[in-house]
Amino acid sequence: MTKSKINTIEAIMLVLTIYLTPSILSMPKDLISLTKSATLINIIYVSIIAILISIVIYKLLKNFASYDIVDISEYLGGKILKNIIGIIFIVYFLISSSILLRNFCECLKIVHYPMTSIVFILLTFIVAICTSAKLSFNTTSKVNLVVLPLLILTVLFIFFANIKNFSFENVFPILGDGIFNTFVTGLGNLASFTGISLLYFLPPHLKKPEDMKKITITTTIFFSIYLLFCVSIILFMFRFLMNVDEVMPLYYITRYIEFGTFFQRLESFFLFIWILVISSFLTVNLKFSMEIFKKLTNINNPNALIFSFGLCIFAISVFPPDYANSKYLELSISKYFVFGVSIILSITILILATLKKFKRKEISKLE
Amino acid sequence: MVLILGNCALFVDTLDIAFDIEVKGFQQRTVEKPNNEIVIKGPHEAFVENIRTNTSLLRRYTNTEELIVENIEIGNITKTKCGLCYIKNIANNDLVAEVKYRLNNLSVDSLLSSGQLEQLIIDNNYLNVPQALSTERPDKAVAYLLSGRVIVLVNGSPYALILPAILIDFLGSPDDKNLRPTFSNFLKGIRILATFLTLLLPGLYVAITSFHQELLPTELLFSILASRENVPFPIIFEILIMEISFELIREAGLRVPSPIGPTIGIVGALVLGQAAVSAGIVSPILIIVVAITGIGSFAIPDFSFGFHLRTTRFLFILLGFIAGFLGISLGLFIYISYLVETKSFGVDYTIGISPLDNVKGNNYYLPPTWKREFRPSFLNTKRPKKQDKISMSWKYK
């Protein structure tokens, strides 16, 4: 079986899928509720930090030509560390995708399917992604090429269609809740950079591993710009209301789009496109957790894997009893996982492994 | 053996080989106007059943000694003659070898048409999308030959198979290159619209009226409601009745002897539709939906691709009925996934679909003629460029 590799633009799109998809849900609103009117400044500040982090990751990954984080941890700490890291990331991918799925379905149920049990709405997604995940890895990344531009288009469309409703005075007071809140507490907004976690798994899949630098930097910069758009839509649209929380702020804004008296209430079309994006996001997550699992166990029966992982996502997403719980899970998971796992833990492993490598080199030089 | 076939053998002294000369002649159809692929500005010649006439047509158009026609016999009993044609200094060797390999390794008793051959040599068939372009026009075939593709002719079949074929080929008409790029790109845009209408319109209609009525402008909603006032059936039933009777009319129109052929179309479409509406069985808006879908499917240049869309739309009607936009969107996701997975002789089927694909020489929309510098890069041809950077050298040199 030949392992199919993906080219640079596909890799960029893969990472962007992980980055952009959460913005459909409450992510931009969460950013704003943390830093208030200073969110735009905060995002620029946070993006610079994120770009620095991604450069560090790239520099560290460069030392291990086409290893991913699981291979590197095996190099560092043997089988045990490999298993631990692998399982942590699998859990991360599964939980983040199922919570996102749950929250999205919650919104779908409220808006369009009031009489249908949420279990069945979840099940439709699971069936769809399992069917699609049966196909090759290349397919998953290529579907993104078609689907993701649609998401970017919708956000641009929302921005320009609502520009007449914007009140740009909303960036004032310029410092929000004060300097400390914007630049120290506001670091919490780094949690929106979820796509960083995928960077660790890309190298073995790339056709041109030397393009890794391009991939890390382009995706982070692109996401920062996108985030600016998303947040400014929500910031400028609503006249300052921290006490109201919408289920899906972007969706809520699409309700305000109207062109004359004929084109009103276009929101279902946005949901239509976002369903595509969400399924694509889920498939990517499912695919990557399967890849890690394969690496850990050498199981080579993809069909059984797909269904067990699909059922996992289903089970986790059914688990929270109500929206409040799943929303809480989403917030805490994105925070702890993004900070703990994909930034601190992984970078520590990379640094330690690099040190080990250099030490070995020195030893071999001495000998 | 040569003599049994009715050929003439020519022996020349001092040569240790003999020439096999085909001297027999049969009653056969002459080269006529193409029936199913009609263009306005292109030539009006079509392939016929006899493979030799067809190869001679190809050679007359290409006019180069680099055109290779390899004879392959397929079928244990029929030993049907097939011609594998390619241009030697353009076509990729691996591609030619792959096609030859597949053609040589078919164990069937008989092969009677190029339609059968197509199904025997394609990679996989998840979605019933056509994966080889078939044409009855020698000019179209030659255009593809010159861009580095391989053509298979089957004796007894007036259609040539063009391999490999990708999705956007099925939306192209041979006349596109004869027109100005603005006009042909406009037509190409219309064809994309037709594709989406054929595939999704009835499904979307069902989905919107069953789940998402707030999307409709109020006046439109009221006119739909008013037109449905006396209709006893639910919308899904109504649309299935009309879609199926549309397919019935289409199929019946094909069978009817040609003098009364047009009549059945008029009787079926006009009279039946009008009667159904005035009897209150279906609503007039639904007739419009079905008619647009039908017209859309015939705006697609390739017959089998149009057929594929027409059958798949029933799936989307079902999905739209089950879960509205959720069903259609997830269905579309799976559809796109399988479309992307599909390969035609190692070439990704969906190349050029995503705006982010950077494929030289194979954009869906045509650049001006002087700018068509490259052959499609996915074919890996031996001569990637087909004209100089400055092609109109009379103007700039």
Place this chain on the structure above:
Amino acid sequence: MNSIIKKFFIIILIIIFLLAFYGSYSSSNISNLAVVVAMGFDVSEKNKLKISFQFTNTSSVSDTGSSEKSPSSLFTIEASSISNAINLMNTYIGKEINLSHCKLIVFSEELASRGISEEIYTLANNTQVRPSANIVVSKCTAKSYIENSKPTLENLITKYYEVFVNSSQFTGYTANATIGDFFYSMICNVCEPYAILGGISSENTESLSSINSQKDSNGKASESSLSTQSISENNGLAIFKKDKLVGELSSIETLSFLIIDNQVDGFLISVPDPEKNNSYLDIYLTPTVNTSVKTQIINGTPFIKLNCKFSGRIYSMEENSNYSDSNILTQISSSCNKYIESILTEYLYKTAKIFNTDINRFGKYVRKNFLTESDFDNFNWENNYKESFFDVKVDTSVKSSFLLTET
């Protein structure tokens, strides 16, 4: 064998989904819906809500292309809350009520002055209600307002509801107040909501007396006496402090509001003729740039500077007038400036001192003067607005008349 199991599995799955989604299908299928086009809220004698729903008879739009006026039916129900009323209504008419095409939401004056936050929150929480539905406060009961809203030029009542607010863009006598906007203005701390003021006008009674201010009646006083039957009329604005109705704006005040809020594309105004005493000139003014608002905090009180620019053309024409002379035009311009400045200033002080409600959203401009959110909160804008001082500058340049320049 394997493929049989697979096919079986797929069929089972389809059936499961069919059953699972059937509930939603039957609840949102268009043939099961009763489409509400307008809603009205009144107070009943027992202090309960009296909610009216207006439906349109769809058969009027039938295949002939609807030559007749569409009959619409109105149902009124007394209930303690909206959801209660919808439930009761569902049982009465035997169809599911759907609010997603509701274009107009009417509150009676009595209810509005008691506070309507509960209703507004409920409507904003409803997925069906479109945020662009217009909100009207009616001087009469909401029921009779809806009853008397009859489309005059359109066939469909919904078309009429959509169209009538658009006139504000070129008349400036009412504003396009939507429920989404109302909701956000109500809960935000730098702005206050407003609604369209409606009522019934008829030949004999003059129910909108407060609106037809005598001062500016030249252009439009005849409007209310034009109709022979009683029809609903929308003129002016109802303004709120939080969720309570606190006052009404006459049409000229509404115009001032729209000018400051940049919502008007052009309007007719009668200014005193600089040459002749006691005569007025009608001028059509169009704003050339958006009104600029500058704010300062001086000694703890807000100071708000407004700057408007218009270009205008003279609408009314008389004998022996000469509008090709630039001196005369300058004179007219300055007369315009003076007149509009006085209107705007009067309007602004009225909102600040009498109503104490910031419907023009100056709050968002005031925010610029603060560095952090908490500073602004400490300033307590909502109560400080009444202390505001205004400085209005109007810069009009009257270009000429229309076709005739000299008579």
